[in-house]
Amino acid sequence: SAVISQKPSRDICQRGTSLTIQCQVDSQVTMMFWYRQQPGQSLTLIATANQGSEATYESGFVIDKFPISRPNLTFSTLTVSNMSPEDSSIYLCSVGEGFGANVLTFGAGSRLTVL
């Protein structure tokens, strides 16, 4: 299965600042996904990152708050902008794999704490 490297692993940020999370995959993939996992909660899809086009955002998430880049088939970044304590979460990068991409493989996640 694909190996996904995600960084930073964790960070403590000040309110009002922005942080960019990087996701590197060891193989070319069509779609990359960014999930948010708030404390004690399940996974919520933020957006799908497509190479060569704008990311597709889920309801409740907007590009101004979570800008995404996808410059090639192995790399993506998610920026969390103008952070507030409510943005304290684990952010997970993932890709679809297997026949029909019926399995999601995840990076190790980035734990952000906003003070």
Place this chain on the structure above:
Amino acid sequence: AQTVTQSQPEMSVQEAETVTLSCTYDTSENNYYLFWYKQPPSRQMILVIRQEAYKQQNATENRFSVNFQKAAKSFSLKISDSQLGDTAMYFCAFTPSTDNYGQNFVFGPGTRLSVLP
């Protein structure tokens, strides 16, 4: 819309015992995949087991097995000979078979499993 429900927020089991985690789902799709993912304190989401809906035989991976009841839309996970390393959050997940790239996964709320020494 698909939904996944896990009715047990927390469970505990003694080491070496067997535990069953419950999952139910709702869908109008006929062909789909079901999954159990494990998330230990390290945060890494790890695929435990996968079941294809058109296969009647229950999937098994070493100490992990599922009881898939398609008509009841039930998909429980049995962990045999529980080990301390099984302590984690367990998420049940669903995706329709028409999902070609991973874009339509639905995750349940999770069950926190503690294995006690």
